[in-house]
Amino acid sequence: MPPWVAFVPRLSSFLKARGINPISTSFRYRNATVLRLSRLNLRCASTHISPTAINYRPNIPPRNEDIHNALSELGGSAAAYVNISRLQLALRGLATQDAATRIAVLGLNGQLSAQKLARLLLADPLGAEGQWERELGDTSDEDGRALLLRFGDETDARTPSPLYRTLSIPSRILQTHNLEVLVSTLNISAANVGVSSTAENSKDAVLVPKVETTSTKGLPVPYPVHKSLVLGEGIDSAVAYGRFTSDLVDEAGNMIKVAFDLPPTLEESTQAGLSACSMVNVAVGTRSLDKFRESITNSQIYEQGWFRSGMPILSQWLVQDLQPSDPIHPAMKAMIKSIVDDVVVDITKEESRPLSSLTTSTTPQEIAKAVLGHLEDWAEKSHTELRDQLDEAFTSRNWHKLSWWKLFWRVDDVSMITSEILERRWLVDAEKDAIYLAGRMSQAGFPQDVQYTSDEPVQDQPTLPDEIETPKTDVSTEVRQPQPWPSQIATGRAELLDATIPALQALAQRLVLTTFSTTSLSSAISALLYVSVSSFSVFEASAVAALGLTFSLRRMQNLWESSREMWQAETREEGRKTLKHTEDVVRMIIRRSQKPQTVEDDGVQQRMRARESVEKVREALRRM
Known part of the structure; x- marks a missing residue:
């Protein structure tokens, strides 16, 4: 019996987990007409959300009206505490019948590693290598923009976007689970991440990645997603991500998956599928996929290498919580619950701030x-x-x-x-x-x-x-204002x-003038006495002038x-x-002042309204 026959049962279960029907006589895709209709529906449901989308009132399905209205009210009453980008994504998902689920694959050390990982997650091992796979692995075509992977034919015309490059991929996983995959970078490293980063900021950075665009003069544009897969390379990236996120992994739950590209183990990976962090090796997974495509007789080599690379855990996480349900799938519920929980956490921090200042302040x-x-x-x-x-x-x-x-x-x-x-x-x-x-x-x-x-x-x-x-x-009647x-x-x-x-x-000018006047007057009197009185000698007349000079100088000196x-x-x-x-x-x-002045908290009413809106959203979720 050929060695690959024993591998058929395990291969069958593996393909079912990836959304591929192994019972079909061939793994051809549907006819071109069905594909075009599917692409049209997906594109209508997955357009980029504009900043004013929160004020847009579409034709909301009746089953989603309560939760949609509750979320809209939350955006108005808790605008200071809610992440508007994530709220817009949730509202757009509730406003359509079959909205696409966004998943981000973010590289810590660059976008190329994230592209290679996305290729392994979406590639069909039973099909030939597609042109889109070669584009994902090509480094010469990079222009610094993110990649958006959508279901469709590779020959489809791609509408240019200033936010990202779009690739149409005939992937059964994207079609079956109505997915869109954004491939970008998180832009953190051990050199530029400070220890002061907080968990809430890092959580927003992972679930609302910033897409660099040239049309907005390099300003990043938020692109919210439902789930994020973060890929790091080596121990340094693991340390950098730990400093960046703090306790983010525990708070985000299943919405964030972290994988680190490390050397493979000698045996198959035994990691738990529910773990928030896992180890992968993209190179081993790529070689295993290439070996299987060379010949089906390499199925056992493919199985061993694929499981050693840690890819089955990521494939399972990719489609987790995406099963169709009425009225919304679990991933959407998890996102709405996360938005509400973040609002409650921010409100609690705002309320505890005055208390902490009182406890730390002196009397x-x-x-x-x-x-x-x-x-x-x-x-x-x-x-x-x-x-x-x-x-x-x-x-x-x-x-x-x-x-x-x-x-x-x-x-x-x-x-x-x-x-x-x-x-x-x-x-x-x-x-x-x-x-x-x-x-x-x-x-x-x-x-x-x-x-x-x-x-x-x-x-x-x-x-x-x-x-x-x-x-x-x-006297002035003007009232002087109090001055510090x-x-x-x-x-x-x-x-x-x-x-x-x-x-x-x-006074100085008057004294000088008086001294000159007195001296001049005494000199004039002295000259007059000398001229008019013959008995006055020059010495006697000069004595009168000297007396006037002395008197004026003495008076000037004293005053x-x-x-x-x-x-x-x-x-x-x-x-x-x-x-x-x-x-x-x-x-x-x-x-x-009996005690220092304290700033009155004028946001109490706003926080009360925000909490009421939170309870309405939670009640709508419970009813659903």
Whole structure:
């Protein structure tokens, strides 16, 4: 008896699992008319979903109306928590009588390995190698786009698409189970995947792969699928996928299958068919398929190599949950249940976020104590800066340029020198540190604007000596808006610049003018006495002029030096008042605020509506 006869029973069961009828006298396909009608129906049910498809209201089968309406309501009430691409795919599947099932074959290390795996899953071992198989294994025809495998004749005209290249494949598996297979890449590796990736993001990346397109300037377009088969090569890809997905495999259930291309074992694979991960060897599977196509006498070699490659497990997973049922097949139910479960998980995370912040945050008393500690440090540094910087400024060369005897040629520099002292020496670092302290308080939740009352300390206005006349202005009825407390230093500096420097400049000019006038008047009187009174000698007349000059210079010296000293004292005092006022305001904020302000959760109603929509979808699923 030939050796291949004993292999016939096992081959028969293997072909049945792949959707091929072994009892048929020949493995020819149906006639051309039936094939064209099948292709037409499949294409109508598997067009790419547009972003506005969720608002489209097709002729929904009566058996699917309840679940379709519940899902549509879920898309409106839980838009912030639902994956719109997957929801659109589910709605489109419920809106047609016989919608195609999308399955993605994604390569971790490139698309070519995924193409070779798709070829093994869809190839007919009893038929000759087709042109589509050679195209899947050809690397020279790659243009960076994904591949969409649909049932049909290889000679069919392919409508160009910017999203993917389309291949028509006369595969019995695609026809029997109404499948579409998207072959693309997941674009992850051990070098570019960070440990911060979350399971929910990776789950969306696997079940909603991004298709690169040139028509949208390289922007990826989501292409949702019902199931995904992820293929990695070697141990490095397994580590990269583990870092990328976290606990994704357990959450996704049977919708995601992971296979790693590893060296084959010496014996047939004994992996469990329900396992989420499996080991395959594409090269061994390809050689086994080629051997069987050379001659049917190599059936035993094919059987051993095929099972060693681990392909039977993937073939079984490919058609699992795709059996026809009323009203929808199990894969569609699993997808809808996954969408609903993801919404519930996202809502739960959103609701638990304020609770986790409360459990990890410190008490209001501890926060207030910490802020007061920072305030005391700031006050000590600021008072030290005020003393040291002003001491240095009032002993500098620029300040000595305003001595009374230099005032005749430096009178126009009074405003410049005094303004420079205030802008560069007066609480510059204290103002910056106050902003940092305000940031700490804002982060802790304390308010930034303060309404002042009569019982609160108010900063006094700067004053000048009696000799300095300040300009009078009308009383303003304008109500000043509350300002954040760090602006007190800037406001104090601005008030000093506006109120004291113009008056000091005016005093210097008036003293110079008065000194020149007094000196000129005394000189004129001295000359008049010398001319009119013959008994007055030149010495006696000059004494009158010298007396006037001395009086005017002495008066100028006394008034100017006194005003300078008073301006120095006023500048120091206003600095201390500003620092004390700022410190009082901070303490008032802490005293008035019993606890830091918390942001009110305004999404409670939205989450309640989303949960109600989830329950409606689950109830519709139970009724089905």
